[in-house]
Amino acid sequence: MAKASILIVEDDPSLGEVLDYNLRQEGYQVDLSRDGQQGLRHAREHCPDLIVLDLMLPMIDGLEVCRQLRADPNTKDLSILMLTARSEESDELVGFTVGADDYVTKPFSVKVLLQRINALLRRKDKGNADREILVSQGIMIDRVRHRATAGGIALDLTPSEFGLLSALIRQPGRAFSRAELIDSALGDDAIVLERTIDVHIRSLRKKLAAHADLIQTVRGIGYRLRDPTDLVLT
Incomplete structure (x- = not known):
């Protein structure tokens, strides 16, 4: 059985490639977008199982991408894990308020990020059951x-x-x-x-x-x- 599909929306080429490689190694189907506008369009067209969404993005920032996805009936239930260099609790609250399911601050361990992704996907499966x-x-x-x-x-x-x-x-x-x-x-x-x-x-x-x-x-x-x-x- 194929693993879940994951969309990475990250404008840092090196980080995007690292995440793409590691997620593919775990068996996930992965797509990569370099800006918020492209990521939003891809999410609406393909409805991935989970989105790894950077906060600071060109074209449209991560908060607005998240807000628009939650406002769309076709994408409102997508799992969203937000990445950001910020670490203040107020920034976390803003992320959760617009609909992020989890929040990881940079720098982070790829192993920990994979655990968070697995946890979100398992919660989604459990909720569906x-x-x-x-x-x-x-x-x-x-x-x-x-x-x-x-x-x-x-x-x-x-x-x-x-x-x-x-x-x-x-x-x-x-x-x-x-x-x-x-x-x-x-x-x-x-x-x-x-x-x-x-x-x-x-x-x-x-x-x-x-x-x-x-x-x-x-x-x-x-x-x-x-x-x-x-x-x-x-």
Whole structure:
């Protein structure tokens, strides 16, 4: 069985060639674009399984490429791993807000990058295999169609945000540590810093809008979805 297709959008020729070579060695089908405009066009025409997207690109930058892909019904569910030389948490938040599923800062180990790519693809396969609908306190998650609503309004969630919300909604009231959320929502093979969960949660709360307070911070531990029984307590 052929491995997944991966699109690299990277304007640094040497880095692009290194990534192209290593991914092909792993058996992936690989295409390489040198600027954001070319990468966006290729993604729309071929819908790869995953995109390795540099942030600083000529023509159209990575953030705008990501934003446009998420806005297009045909490409909104593509897995996107963003590469950048920046390392500030605010830059990570911007990347996750426009829809990136993971975020790797340069310089990085190719081996670690491959692990992150494998983790994203496995999460995607696992999500496609799950078949159930989860409902709690006005939030509905349909794992068959990969759709989520809050108060009847559709939520535009990244795969990572979808996984986090699914994990929380399964057990309302349970306090999850950040490590548990990485394992439950993102997969135990995911290479994710615990503070990255905080960035995802922040973005998820923003998208939940009026339902944002359903995700509660548990000091010294992590997060939980509010227990429905709390609503009837006096």
